[in-house]
Amino acid sequence: MAQQNNGVAANVTHTQPLWLLAEVTYRCPLHCAFCYNPTDYDKHTQNELSTEQWIQALRDARKLGALQLGISGGEPLLRDDIEDIVVEAKKLGYYSNLITSGVGLTEKRIQAFKEGGLDHIQLSMHDITEEINNFITNTRTFELKKKVAAMIKNHGYPMVLNVVIHRYNIGHIKEILEMAEALGADYVELANTQYYGWSLVNRSQLMPSKEQIDHAEKITNEFRAKVGNKMKIFFVVPDYFAERPKKCMNGWGEVFMIVTANGDVLPCHSARVLPNMQFPNVRDKGLEWAWKDSPAFNKYRGDSWMKAPCRTCPEKDNDLAGCRCQAFLLTGDAESADPVCSLSPNHHIIEKAIEDAKNPQLQAQPIVFRTDKNSKKIIAGELQERVADFHALP
Protein backbone atom coordinates (compact mmCIF):
# COMPACT_ATOMS: atom_id res chain seq x y z
CA MET A 1 0.00 0.00 0.00
CA ALA A 2 1.34 3.39 -0.89
CA GLN A 3 2.06 5.85 1.84
CA GLN A 4 -0.05 8.93 1.80
CA ASN A 5 0.98 12.52 2.13
CA ASN A 6 -1.62 14.59 0.32
CA GLY A 7 0.88 15.31 -2.40
CA VAL A 8 3.04 17.60 -0.29
CA ALA A 9 6.30 15.79 0.29
CA ALA A 10 8.16 13.23 -1.76
CA ASN A 11 6.51 9.87 -1.35
CA VAL A 12 7.59 6.28 -1.38
CA THR A 13 5.31 4.17 -3.50
CA HIS A 14 5.68 0.47 -4.06
CA THR A 15 3.05 0.37 -6.75
CA GLN A 16 3.81 -0.37 -10.40
CA PRO A 17 2.06 0.94 -13.49
CA LEU A 18 1.20 -2.49 -14.88
CA TRP A 19 -1.05 -0.95 -17.52
CA LEU A 20 0.25 1.80 -19.77
CA LEU A 21 -2.19 3.54 -22.07
CA ALA A 22 -0.55 5.58 -24.81
CA GLU A 23 -3.10 8.06 -26.17
CA VAL A 24 -0.86 8.89 -29.09
CA THR A 25 -3.13 11.44 -30.72
CA TYR A 26 -6.44 13.17 -30.07
CA ARG A 27 -7.09 13.49 -33.79
CA CYS A 28 -9.91 11.21 -34.86
CA PRO A 29 -11.91 10.65 -38.04
CA LEU A 30 -14.94 9.61 -35.94
CA HIS A 31 -17.03 11.99 -33.90
CA CYS A 32 -18.59 9.71 -31.31
CA ALA A 33 -21.07 11.34 -29.00
CA PHE A 34 -19.91 9.14 -26.09
CA CYS A 35 -16.16 9.78 -26.37
CA TYR A 36 -14.48 10.09 -22.98
CA ASN A 37 -11.70 12.28 -24.38
CA PRO A 38 -11.58 15.77 -22.88
CA THR A 39 -13.97 18.21 -24.53
CA ASP A 40 -11.07 20.64 -24.92
CA TYR A 41 -8.88 18.07 -26.72
CA ASP A 42 -8.37 20.49 -29.60
CA LYS A 43 -5.77 22.25 -27.42
CA HIS A 44 -3.61 19.14 -27.61
CA THR A 45 -3.65 18.27 -31.29
CA GLN A 46 -0.72 20.49 -32.29
CA ASN A 47 1.89 19.43 -29.73
CA GLU A 48 1.97 15.64 -30.01
CA LEU A 49 4.99 13.73 -28.78
CA SER A 50 7.48 12.65 -31.43
CA THR A 51 8.27 9.01 -32.25
CA GLU A 52 11.49 9.28 -30.23
CA GLN A 53 9.62 10.67 -27.24
CA TRP A 54 7.11 7.81 -27.38
CA ILE A 55 9.87 5.23 -27.59
CA GLN A 56 11.59 6.77 -24.57
CA ALA A 57 8.29 6.76 -22.66
CA LEU A 58 7.81 3.06 -23.48
CA ARG A 59 11.30 2.24 -22.22
CA ASP A 60 10.88 4.24 -19.02
CA ALA A 61 7.46 2.76 -18.24
CA ARG A 62 8.75 -0.77 -18.83
CA LYS A 63 11.48 -0.16 -16.24
CA LEU A 64 8.75 0.87 -13.79
CA GLY A 65 7.03 -2.49 -14.37
CA ALA A 66 4.56 -1.74 -17.17
CA LEU A 67 3.44 -4.88 -19.01
CA GLN A 68 0.22 -4.25 -20.86
CA LEU A 69 0.42 -1.51 -23.47
CA GLY A 70 -2.66 0.03 -25.08
CA ILE A 71 -2.05 2.21 -28.10
CA SER A 72 -5.07 4.44 -28.31
CA GLY A 73 -6.25 7.94 -29.12
CA GLY A 74 -8.20 9.55 -30.82
CA GLU A 75 -7.47 7.25 -33.70
CA PRO A 76 -3.87 6.02 -33.35
CA LEU A 77 -3.70 5.03 -37.02
CA LEU A 78 -3.69 8.71 -37.95
CA ARG A 79 -0.01 8.61 -36.95
CA ASP A 80 2.32 6.96 -39.44
CA ASP A 81 4.80 5.78 -36.80
CA ILE A 82 2.64 3.18 -35.04
CA GLU A 83 4.72 0.51 -36.80
CA ASP A 84 7.87 1.84 -35.08
CA ILE A 85 6.12 2.00 -31.71
CA VAL A 86 4.93 -1.60 -32.12
CA VAL A 87 8.43 -2.86 -32.91
CA GLU A 88 9.84 -1.15 -29.83
CA ALA A 89 7.00 -2.50 -27.66
CA LYS A 90 7.78 -6.03 -28.79
CA LYS A 91 11.50 -5.55 -28.16
CA LEU A 92 10.76 -4.35 -24.63
CA GLY A 93 8.47 -7.31 -23.81
CA TYR A 94 5.13 -5.51 -23.67
CA TYR A 95 1.87 -7.26 -24.46
CA SER A 96 0.65 -4.69 -26.93
CA ASN A 97 -2.85 -3.78 -28.05
CA LEU A 98 -3.91 -1.39 -30.78
CA ILE A 99 -7.24 0.21 -29.87
CA THR A 100 -8.80 1.43 -33.09
CA SER A 101 -11.94 2.44 -34.92
CA GLY A 102 -10.53 0.54 -37.89
CA VAL A 103 -10.31 3.66 -40.03
CA GLY A 104 -6.88 3.65 -41.66
CA LEU A 105 -6.15 -0.04 -41.12
CA THR A 106 -4.89 -1.37 -44.45
CA GLU A 107 -3.48 -4.75 -45.50
CA LYS A 108 -0.04 -3.18 -45.64
CA ARG A 109 -0.24 -1.76 -42.15
CA ILE A 110 -1.70 -4.83 -40.47
CA GLN A 111 1.01 -6.92 -42.12
CA ALA A 112 3.63 -4.61 -40.65
CA PHE A 113 1.99 -4.80 -37.22
CA LYS A 114 1.99 -8.58 -37.36
CA GLU A 115 5.64 -8.70 -38.36
CA GLY A 116 6.49 -6.08 -35.77
CA GLY A 117 4.94 -8.18 -33.00
CA LEU A 118 1.70 -6.39 -32.12
CA ASP A 119 -0.23 -8.83 -29.91
CA HIS A 120 -3.81 -7.85 -30.54
CA ILE A 121 -6.18 -5.33 -32.01
CA GLN A 122 -9.29 -4.07 -30.29
CA LEU A 123 -11.87 -2.85 -32.75
CA SER A 124 -14.77 -0.62 -31.81
CA MET A 125 -18.16 -1.56 -33.21
CA HIS A 126 -21.32 0.40 -32.60
CA ASP A 127 -24.41 -1.42 -33.70
CA ILE A 128 -25.88 -3.98 -36.03
CA THR A 129 -27.57 -1.25 -38.01
CA GLU A 130 -25.82 1.05 -40.39
CA GLU A 131 -28.12 3.88 -39.30
CA ILE A 132 -27.11 3.86 -35.66
CA ASN A 133 -23.44 3.20 -36.37
CA ASN A 134 -23.32 6.17 -38.67
CA PHE A 135 -25.47 8.35 -36.45
CA ILE A 136 -23.60 7.91 -33.17
CA THR A 137 -20.15 8.22 -34.78
CA ASN A 138 -21.35 10.93 -37.15
CA THR A 139 -19.50 9.11 -39.96
CA ARG A 140 -20.20 6.48 -42.60
CA THR A 141 -18.06 3.70 -41.19
CA PHE A 142 -20.39 0.72 -40.92
CA GLU A 143 -19.21 -1.30 -43.92
CA LEU A 144 -15.58 -0.44 -43.23
CA LYS A 145 -15.73 -1.87 -39.73
CA LYS A 146 -16.99 -5.20 -40.99
CA LYS A 147 -14.16 -5.34 -43.54
CA VAL A 148 -11.60 -4.51 -40.87
CA ALA A 149 -12.99 -7.20 -38.56
CA ALA A 150 -12.42 -9.77 -41.31
CA MET A 151 -8.91 -8.44 -41.91
CA ILE A 152 -8.04 -8.81 -38.21
CA LYS A 153 -9.27 -12.39 -38.22
CA ASN A 154 -7.43 -13.24 -41.46
CA HIS A 155 -4.14 -12.16 -39.97
CA GLY A 156 -4.51 -14.57 -37.08
CA TYR A 157 -5.22 -11.95 -34.47
CA PRO A 158 -7.62 -12.58 -31.62
CA MET A 159 -10.79 -10.68 -32.39
CA VAL A 160 -11.48 -8.26 -29.57
CA LEU A 161 -14.58 -6.15 -30.07
CA ASN A 162 -15.50 -3.20 -27.93
CA VAL A 163 -19.05 -1.95 -28.14
CA VAL A 164 -19.99 1.14 -26.18
CA ILE A 165 -23.57 0.74 -25.01
CA HIS A 166 -26.02 3.62 -24.77
CA ARG A 167 -29.70 4.26 -25.25
CA TYR A 168 -29.50 4.00 -29.05
CA ASN A 169 -28.10 0.46 -29.16
CA ILE A 170 -29.02 -1.10 -25.80
CA GLY A 171 -32.12 -2.62 -27.35
CA HIS A 172 -29.94 -4.54 -29.81
CA ILE A 173 -27.67 -6.36 -27.36
CA LYS A 174 -28.70 -9.80 -28.55
CA GLU A 175 -28.20 -8.90 -32.21
CA ILE A 176 -24.87 -7.26 -31.41
CA LEU A 177 -23.69 -10.43 -29.68
CA GLU A 178 -24.90 -12.53 -32.62
CA MET A 179 -22.95 -10.29 -34.97
CA ALA A 180 -19.85 -10.68 -32.78
CA GLU A 181 -20.24 -14.45 -32.86
CA ALA A 182 -20.67 -14.45 -36.63
CA LEU A 183 -17.51 -12.36 -37.00
CA GLY A 184 -15.64 -14.93 -34.90
CA ALA A 185 -14.97 -12.65 -31.95
CA ASP A 186 -12.88 -14.11 -29.14
CA TYR A 187 -13.62 -11.31 -26.68
CA VAL A 188 -16.49 -8.87 -26.58
CA GLU A 189 -16.60 -5.96 -24.22
CA LEU A 190 -20.04 -4.43 -23.80
CA ALA A 191 -18.94 -1.16 -22.27
CA ASN A 192 -21.85 0.74 -20.86
CA THR A 193 -21.23 4.43 -21.30
CA GLN A 194 -19.64 6.10 -18.32
CA TYR A 195 -20.21 9.81 -18.17
CA TYR A 196 -17.05 11.83 -18.70
CA GLY A 197 -15.94 14.22 -21.42
CA TRP A 198 -18.28 14.21 -24.41
CA SER A 199 -20.51 11.51 -22.97
CA LEU A 200 -21.26 13.67 -19.93
CA VAL A 201 -22.23 16.60 -22.15
CA ASN A 202 -24.53 14.22 -24.03
CA ARG A 203 -25.77 12.27 -21.02
CA SER A 204 -29.42 13.12 -21.45
CA GLN A 205 -29.28 11.61 -24.95
CA LEU A 206 -27.22 8.55 -24.10
CA MET A 207 -28.29 7.28 -20.71
CA PRO A 208 -30.59 4.25 -20.73
CA SER A 209 -33.10 3.44 -18.01
CA LYS A 210 -32.45 0.98 -15.20
CA GLU A 211 -34.89 -1.45 -16.79
CA GLN A 212 -33.01 -1.35 -20.08
CA ILE A 213 -29.70 -2.06 -18.32
CA ASP A 214 -31.16 -4.96 -16.34
CA HIS A 215 -32.68 -6.44 -19.48
CA ALA A 216 -29.43 -6.08 -21.40
CA GLU A 217 -27.51 -7.80 -18.62
CA LYS A 218 -29.99 -10.67 -18.56
CA ILE A 219 -29.67 -11.20 -22.32
CA THR A 220 -25.89 -11.05 -22.02
CA ASN A 221 -25.87 -13.69 -19.28
CA GLU A 222 -28.05 -16.00 -21.39
CA PHE A 223 -25.79 -15.53 -24.39
CA ARG A 224 -22.69 -16.16 -22.29
CA ALA A 225 -24.16 -19.43 -21.02
CA LYS A 226 -24.80 -20.45 -24.63
CA VAL A 227 -21.36 -19.70 -26.12
CA GLY A 228 -19.26 -20.66 -23.08
CA ASN A 229 -15.49 -20.19 -23.30
CA LYS A 230 -15.54 -19.76 -27.08
CA MET A 231 -16.35 -16.07 -26.83
CA LYS A 232 -15.61 -14.21 -23.63
CA ILE A 233 -18.16 -11.53 -22.94
CA PHE A 234 -17.60 -8.70 -20.51
CA PHE A 235 -20.59 -6.65 -19.44
CA VAL A 236 -19.30 -3.60 -17.62
CA VAL A 237 -22.10 -2.40 -15.34
CA PRO A 238 -22.44 1.36 -15.47
CA ASP A 239 -21.70 2.72 -12.05
CA TYR A 240 -24.66 5.12 -11.95
CA PHE A 241 -26.82 2.04 -11.43
CA ALA A 242 -24.69 0.45 -8.71
CA GLU A 243 -25.14 0.81 -4.95
CA ARG A 244 -21.46 1.54 -4.41
CA PRO A 245 -18.93 3.33 -6.57
CA LYS A 246 -16.29 1.56 -8.60
CA LYS A 247 -12.74 1.31 -7.26
CA CYS A 248 -11.77 3.70 -9.97
CA MET A 249 -8.67 2.61 -11.93
CA ASN A 250 -8.14 0.08 -9.14
CA GLY A 251 -6.90 3.02 -7.10
CA TRP A 252 -5.28 6.32 -8.02
CA GLY A 253 -1.69 5.69 -9.08
CA GLU A 254 -1.92 2.01 -8.17
CA VAL A 255 -1.66 0.05 -11.45
CA PHE A 256 -2.58 2.36 -14.32
CA MET A 257 -0.79 5.16 -16.13
CA ILE A 258 -1.78 7.16 -19.19
CA VAL A 259 0.52 9.19 -21.35
CA THR A 260 -1.55 11.56 -23.46
CA ALA A 261 -0.87 12.89 -26.95
CA ASN A 262 0.96 15.95 -25.65
CA GLY A 263 2.95 14.00 -23.04
CA ASP A 264 0.88 14.69 -19.94
CA VAL A 265 0.99 11.76 -17.55
CA LEU A 266 -2.32 10.92 -15.88
CA PRO A 267 -3.53 8.32 -13.38
CA CYS A 268 -6.85 8.00 -15.23
CA HIS A 269 -8.51 8.91 -18.51
CA SER A 270 -10.20 12.08 -17.41
CA ALA A 271 -8.04 13.35 -14.55
CA ARG A 272 -7.31 16.57 -16.40
CA VAL A 273 -10.79 17.83 -15.50
CA LEU A 274 -9.72 18.11 -11.86
CA PRO A 275 -9.02 21.65 -10.71
CA ASN A 276 -5.78 22.88 -9.16
CA MET A 277 -3.80 19.90 -10.34
CA GLN A 278 -0.48 20.10 -12.11
CA PHE A 279 0.00 16.85 -14.00
CA PRO A 280 3.55 15.85 -14.88
CA ASN A 281 4.67 15.75 -18.51
CA VAL A 282 7.16 13.29 -19.98
CA ARG A 283 9.04 16.23 -21.47
CA ASP A 284 9.87 17.50 -17.98
CA LYS A 285 11.16 15.07 -15.38
CA GLY A 286 10.37 11.72 -17.01
CA LEU A 287 8.05 8.90 -16.09
CA GLU A 288 9.77 7.59 -12.98
CA TRP A 289 9.42 10.94 -11.25
CA ALA A 290 5.87 11.27 -12.54
CA TRP A 291 4.81 7.91 -11.13
CA LYS A 292 6.72 7.85 -7.87
CA ASP A 293 7.25 11.43 -6.81
CA SER A 294 4.93 13.83 -8.60
CA PRO A 295 2.45 15.56 -6.29
CA ALA A 296 -0.37 14.73 -8.70
CA PHE A 297 0.18 10.96 -8.54
CA ASN A 298 0.55 11.05 -4.77
CA LYS A 299 -2.42 13.28 -4.14
CA TYR A 300 -5.06 10.54 -3.87
CA ARG A 301 -2.95 7.55 -2.96
CA GLY A 302 -3.99 5.95 0.31
CA ASP A 303 -6.96 7.29 2.26
CA SER A 304 -5.90 10.20 4.44
CA TRP A 305 -7.27 12.74 1.91
CA MET A 306 -10.80 11.37 2.31
CA LYS A 307 -13.66 13.32 3.80
CA ALA A 308 -16.72 12.12 5.68
CA PRO A 309 -18.51 9.79 5.19
CA CYS A 310 -15.68 7.90 3.42
CA ARG A 311 -12.96 8.59 5.97
CA THR A 312 -14.57 6.42 8.63
CA CYS A 313 -16.48 4.09 6.32
CA PRO A 314 -15.83 0.39 6.94
CA GLU A 315 -16.04 -0.15 3.17
CA LYS A 316 -13.49 2.48 2.18
CA ASP A 317 -10.85 -0.06 1.15
CA ASN A 318 -13.31 -1.69 -1.25
CA ASP A 319 -13.80 1.37 -3.43
CA LEU A 320 -11.36 4.04 -2.17
CA ALA A 321 -14.26 6.55 -2.26
CA GLY A 322 -14.88 5.94 -5.95
CA CYS A 323 -13.93 8.23 -8.77
CA ARG A 324 -12.35 11.63 -8.13
CA CYS A 325 -13.36 12.95 -11.54
CA GLN A 326 -16.99 11.92 -11.09
CA ALA A 327 -17.03 13.46 -7.62
CA PHE A 328 -15.75 16.73 -9.02
CA LEU A 329 -17.86 16.76 -12.17
CA LEU A 330 -21.09 16.16 -10.28
CA THR A 331 -20.51 17.87 -6.92
CA GLY A 332 -17.77 20.42 -7.58
CA ASP A 333 -15.59 18.84 -4.89
CA ALA A 334 -13.01 16.29 -6.03
CA GLU A 335 -12.48 15.04 -2.49
CA SER A 336 -16.07 14.30 -1.69
CA ALA A 337 -17.53 10.81 -1.91
CA ASP A 338 -18.37 9.67 -5.42
CA PRO A 339 -22.10 10.51 -5.61
CA VAL A 340 -22.77 7.06 -7.05
CA CYS A 341 -22.50 5.79 -3.47
CA SER A 342 -25.86 5.58 -1.73
CA LEU A 343 -24.10 6.87 1.42
CA SER A 344 -22.96 10.06 -0.33
CA PRO A 345 -24.78 13.22 0.76
CA ASN A 346 -24.93 14.06 -2.97
CA HIS A 347 -26.44 10.77 -4.11
CA HIS A 348 -29.64 12.59 -5.12
CA ILE A 349 -27.74 13.86 -8.20
CA ILE A 350 -27.46 10.28 -9.46
CA GLU A 351 -31.02 9.45 -8.48
CA LYS A 352 -32.23 12.40 -10.51
CA ALA A 353 -30.21 11.27 -13.56
CA ILE A 354 -31.71 7.80 -13.29
CA GLU A 355 -35.19 9.28 -12.90
CA ASP A 356 -34.64 11.57 -15.93
CA ALA A 357 -33.55 8.58 -18.02
CA LYS A 358 -37.08 7.18 -17.64
CA ASN A 359 -38.42 10.16 -19.57
CA PRO A 360 -35.67 10.82 -22.07
CA GLN A 361 -37.76 12.85 -24.49
CA LEU A 362 -38.32 15.48 -21.81
CA GLN A 363 -34.63 15.77 -21.06
CA ALA A 364 -32.90 15.26 -24.35
CA GLN A 365 -30.90 18.08 -25.84
CA PRO A 366 -29.26 17.98 -29.27
CA ILE A 367 -26.15 15.83 -29.37
CA VAL A 368 -22.84 17.67 -29.29
CA PHE A 369 -20.63 15.46 -31.44
CA ARG A 370 -16.91 15.17 -30.74
CA THR A 371 -15.58 17.45 -33.46
CA ASP A 372 -12.72 19.90 -33.65
CA LYS A 373 -15.29 22.63 -34.23
CA ASN A 374 -17.28 21.77 -31.08
CA SER A 375 -14.08 21.40 -29.07
CA LYS A 376 -12.97 24.86 -30.19
CA LYS A 377 -16.37 26.22 -29.16
CA ILE A 378 -16.08 24.70 -25.70
CA ILE A 379 -12.54 26.05 -25.30
CA ALA A 380 -13.85 29.48 -26.31
CA GLY A 381 -16.50 29.28 -23.61
CA GLU A 382 -19.49 28.49 -25.83
CA LEU A 383 -21.89 25.65 -25.05
CA GLN A 384 -21.31 26.45 -21.39
CA GLU A 385 -24.92 25.74 -20.51
CA ARG A 386 -24.33 22.11 -21.58
CA VAL A 387 -21.20 21.76 -19.52
CA ALA A 388 -22.57 23.69 -16.54
CA ASP A 389 -25.61 21.42 -16.39
CA PHE A 390 -23.45 18.77 -14.81
CA HIS A 391 -20.99 20.80 -12.80
CA ALA A 392 -22.59 21.50 -9.45
CA LEU A 393 -21.13 24.70 -8.14
CA PRO A 394 -18.69 24.24 -5.27
Place this chain on the structure above:
Amino acid sequence: MQNTIQHTDIYAIALHHRFQWEEAQQCYVILFPEGMVKLNGGAGEVLKLVDGQRSVGEVVASLQATFPDVPDIEKDILAMFDLALGKAWLRKLN
Protein backbone atom coordinates in the same frame (compact mmCIF):
# COMPACT_ATOMS: atom_id res chain seq x y z
CA MET B 1 -10.64 -31.60 -10.57
CA GLN B 2 -12.75 -30.27 -13.45
CA ASN B 3 -10.60 -31.66 -16.26
CA THR B 4 -9.27 -35.12 -16.91
CA ILE B 5 -5.52 -34.79 -17.12
CA GLN B 6 -3.45 -37.74 -18.33
CA HIS B 7 0.28 -38.18 -17.88
CA THR B 8 0.66 -38.55 -21.63
CA ASP B 9 -1.08 -35.23 -22.42
CA ILE B 10 1.04 -32.52 -24.01
CA TYR B 11 0.09 -28.91 -23.51
CA ALA B 12 1.29 -25.55 -24.74
CA ILE B 13 0.46 -22.01 -23.70
CA ALA B 14 -2.84 -21.04 -25.37
CA LEU B 15 -2.93 -18.99 -28.54
CA HIS B 16 -2.84 -15.25 -27.95
CA HIS B 17 -1.42 -15.79 -24.48
CA ARG B 18 2.12 -15.07 -23.47
CA PHE B 19 4.05 -16.44 -20.50
CA GLN B 20 7.17 -14.58 -19.41
CA TRP B 21 9.44 -13.73 -16.51
CA GLU B 22 9.04 -10.20 -15.19
CA GLU B 23 12.12 -8.67 -13.68
CA ALA B 24 10.26 -5.71 -12.14
CA GLN B 25 7.74 -7.95 -10.38
CA GLN B 26 10.12 -10.85 -9.72
CA CYS B 27 7.57 -13.36 -10.89
CA TYR B 28 6.23 -15.13 -13.97
CA VAL B 29 3.18 -13.61 -15.59
CA ILE B 30 0.65 -14.73 -18.14
CA LEU B 31 -0.58 -12.04 -20.52
CA PHE B 32 -3.63 -12.08 -22.78
CA PRO B 33 -6.10 -9.64 -24.32
CA GLU B 34 -7.53 -7.37 -21.63
CA GLY B 35 -5.75 -9.10 -18.80
CA MET B 36 -2.76 -10.45 -16.97
CA VAL B 37 -2.10 -12.70 -14.02
CA LYS B 38 0.95 -12.67 -11.79
CA LEU B 39 1.80 -16.26 -10.95
CA ASN B 40 3.06 -17.43 -7.61
CA GLY B 41 6.32 -19.35 -7.44
CA GLY B 42 4.85 -22.83 -7.75
CA ALA B 43 2.54 -21.96 -10.63
CA GLY B 44 5.43 -20.32 -12.48
CA GLU B 45 7.61 -23.40 -12.05
CA VAL B 46 4.92 -25.60 -13.59
CA LEU B 47 4.06 -23.36 -16.56
CA LYS B 48 7.75 -22.79 -17.30
CA LEU B 49 7.90 -26.45 -18.29
CA VAL B 50 4.73 -26.40 -20.38
CA ASP B 51 6.39 -25.95 -23.74
CA GLY B 52 4.45 -28.00 -26.24
CA GLN B 53 7.12 -30.75 -26.02
CA ARG B 54 7.05 -32.22 -22.53
CA SER B 55 4.16 -34.41 -21.47
CA VAL B 56 2.42 -33.89 -18.13
CA GLY B 57 4.30 -36.94 -16.83
CA GLU B 58 7.62 -35.39 -17.82
CA VAL B 59 6.70 -32.11 -16.14
CA VAL B 60 5.87 -34.04 -12.96
CA ALA B 61 9.12 -36.03 -13.10
CA SER B 62 11.18 -32.92 -13.73
CA LEU B 63 9.68 -31.05 -10.79
CA GLN B 64 9.95 -34.08 -8.49
CA ALA B 65 13.67 -34.11 -9.30
CA THR B 66 14.03 -30.35 -8.74
CA PHE B 67 12.03 -30.29 -5.49
CA PRO B 68 12.63 -33.71 -3.87
CA ASP B 69 11.62 -32.44 -0.43
CA VAL B 70 8.12 -31.30 -1.38
CA PRO B 71 5.66 -34.01 -0.32
CA ASP B 72 3.03 -35.10 -2.82
CA ILE B 73 4.13 -32.53 -5.40
CA GLU B 74 2.33 -34.41 -8.17
CA LYS B 75 -1.04 -33.52 -6.67
CA ASP B 76 -0.13 -29.81 -6.66
CA ILE B 77 1.12 -29.98 -10.24
CA LEU B 78 -2.04 -31.65 -11.50
CA ALA B 79 -4.13 -29.09 -9.62
CA MET B 80 -2.17 -26.37 -11.39
CA PHE B 81 -2.84 -27.95 -14.81
CA ASP B 82 -6.50 -28.16 -13.87
CA LEU B 83 -6.62 -24.50 -12.90
CA ALA B 84 -4.74 -23.38 -16.02
CA LEU B 85 -7.06 -25.39 -18.26
CA GLY B 86 -10.10 -23.95 -16.52
CA LYS B 87 -8.76 -20.45 -17.21
CA ALA B 88 -8.04 -21.37 -20.85
CA TRP B 89 -4.33 -20.53 -20.47
CA LEU B 90 -3.34 -23.84 -22.08
CA ARG B 91 -4.15 -25.73 -25.25
CA LYS B 92 -3.85 -29.46 -25.67
CA LEU B 93 -1.63 -30.63 -28.50
CA ASN B 94 -2.33 -34.37 -28.58
